Amino acid sequence: MKFFTSKSLLSVLFLTVGILGVNAQTLPKTDADIMQSLEHNLSYLADDHLEGRLIGSRGEKLAYEFIVENFQSLNILAKGEQGYIQTFNLKKIACRNAVFVLENKSGEKRYEKIIPSMNFPIANGMPGKVEDKCVWVGYGIQAPELGINDYATIKSVKGKIVVMRLGHPDFENPHSKLGAYATLDAKVDTAIHMGASGVILINTHEGILEPDFKPIVKAPFKSVPVYFLGRQSGLDSINFVGAKATIQVDTSTIQLEGHNVIGYINNKAANTVVVGAHYDHLGYNELGGSTYRKQQNEKPQIHNGADDNASGTAALLEIAELFQKSPYRNHNYLFIAFSGEEEGLLGSHYFVDHPTINLKQVDYMINMDMVGRIDTVKNSFSISGTGTSPRWDSILPSIQIDQLKVKYDASGTGASDHTSFYNLGIPVLHFFSGNHYDYHKPSDDWELINFKGSLQIIKYIYTLVGKLDKQPKLSFTKTKETTTGKSDFKVTLGIMPDYLYDGKGLKVDGTTDGKPAAVAGLKRSDIIIQLDKYTIGGMEDYMQTLGKLEKGMKTTVKILREGKELVLDITL
Incomplete structure (x- = not known):
């Protein structure tokens, strides 16, 4: 899961589930057996052996093979495009080589090779070669509202390589107004607007967070090459006076394959319920997304994603088994383990554009993303999408599971795969046990999972689907955009x-x-x-x-x- 807005800031209604409500339906499997199965499946998916299940990786392949084996053992029908599998492509740009040469006014040359912790081309900089004179622009900030313009005394930077410090002069103040003008992107864009042919960023302060080397990035690029030289390089403004630099970045296009896993229970019913969860995660953070800041020269860490989202995947497998054994036969059930969610809901987006069933027959979609960390003190979880059908408000509060508290959020959009279905006019519900310190960090391991909490969410979903089994198809309603949390922008297009x-x-x-x-x-x-x-x-x-x-x-x-x-x- 990626957080576009903070889940802890959702504008929600707290209700204790089941005041005058219905108890959980009797499951065709004991609590002990479910929890044992959850732990077995989740601990495998979040094991170091799968190396974080990055899209297109060996770990992703091991994960989808495991999911396929589980569907097969349950006699769940294959409903992908190649058996259980639906393959989609993701194009990326890989940095193959980079050369940086600094020639001082005496003609002496300094060559720098890629050192991932110190010297490297910045992701999204233009590939190719540029060789021009250098111009020092301090922090490279233009903030007219604050009366700051580091370019004011410079005649022109057109056709020159602009050199600037990382960060801003007030970097020790986390609330500084300069922060919005001093992001790496803002600095590069300002230099491009001023006519620079290339950008060099250096760091001269110990307290400033340095960027990470990303050898694989998304296109399109910035319009000029961009190179970073870390604090350990020892370079400062004096090294660039009268100097000339050469930046050369060689790239190639690579194509990653993502794989959705799709299983189906065909009850020959008129309508189908979709249950989904993404199984991919961040790997070693090759494509970005980690909230962990590694130390200088620290090796990349595996991000196992136990809660995000081995927990949802393990729950998906349990729910598939429960509905294979359940008496609920008035709907068909489609189970989808999505890949590519961490890169922008890619798997679910591809599925709704290339469905393997008639989407007009979908009654509603249930999504589980991070359902493994119910707080044992608060004893609560959240359900988003309650405004996507007028009947959710009457159905959901009637369900009682072990005195769980539920936070309801009406919005049908969010940072997970239910959004792809909502955008097609399908009622959705998104189950989420809450954010935590280990989100998108290497510490998100299976030992921290609250398996009893996951069991409670499974019971809730099973009871909910059972209540809807003999009811008519849900109607869809659009919801207002959730605007909680502080936006980084003054405007949004929506x-x-x-x-x-x-x-x-x-x-x-x-x-x-x-x-x-x-x-x-x-x-x-x-x-x-x-x-x-x-x-x-x-x-x-x-x-x-x-x-x-x-x-x-x-x-x-x-x-x-x-x-x-x-x-x-x-x-x-």
Whole structure:
């Protein structure tokens, strides 16, 4: 799971489940057997042997083979495109080699090779070669609202390699207003706007967090090469006076394969219930996403993702077994273990675009992401999506499971795979046991899992599906966008990006009613290529542009719709 907003800040309603409610339905398997099975399956999926289950990795293959074996042992039917498997592709850019040469005014040259903890090209910098004179610009910050412009005394940086310090002069103050202007992206974008042919970032302060080397990145790129030289390189402003630099970055396109695992119980019913959970995680953090900051020269750590989301995958396998043995035969059941969730809901997005069943027959979708860490003191978990059907509000509070407390959130969108189904007009529920310190860290291991809590969530879902078994198909309602938590931007368009799109521009996967994009007339599959005066080459450009715009501003957005350019008026 990726958190777009803090789950702990959800605007929710606390209710004790089951006041005047219904007790859990009798399960066709004992509590002890379920908990033993949960521990067995989860501890395997989160074992070091699977190396964090990164999409396209050996560990992902071991995980999906394990899930397939479980479905086969339960006589769950295959419903993928190749048996149980549905394969999708993810294009990435791999750094094959990089050369950095600094030539001082005396003609002496210093060569730097890639050292992942110290010297390396920055992800998303343009590949290729640039050789130009260097210009020192201090911290490289332009913040007119704060009266700061590090470029003010420089005649021109056009056609030169800009050299700047990482961070900002007030870096020891975590609340400094300079922080928003001093991100790596903001600095590079400012240099590009000023006409730089390349960017070199150096670090001269021990307290500033240095970037990580990412040998595999997403396209598209920034329009210039970008290189980082860490504090251990010993370089400072004086080394670049009158100097010339050469930056050369060689890359190649690689294609990673992700694999959804899809099983099916065919009761020959009119409608189908989808139950999903993603099984991929971060591996050794090769593609980013970790919240762990390793020490200098520390080897990459395996991120086992026990809670995120071996817990949901193990619960999925248990629920598949329970419904194979249950008396509930008025729905079919589709079980999907998604891959690529950590890279932007890729597996679920691919499935809804390439479904293996008729999605018009889907009654509702249940998603489980991080269901293994119910706090034993608070004894609560959350359900999102309660506003996606008018009947959820009457059904959910009637279920009683061991005096569990439930936090209800109406929003149908969020940072997990249920969003892909919500965007197609399908009622959804997303089960989540809560955030914790170990989220996206190597310490998210299976020994910390609350298996009794996972059992309680399984009981809740089993009881819920049982209550709905003989009821008519749920109607769908759109929900308001959840806006809790502090936004990094002054404005938002209210769109869901298409993370599988790898062309130029930002492809829209969905819009939120009442938000600027929807009001302006943007639709699913539109490609944003310009916002205001800023060209949008991809996600990075889009995010940087949002940071430059003001709420209430009236401007235009240029899009591609079915190959034709359109310009729409938009109020931010």
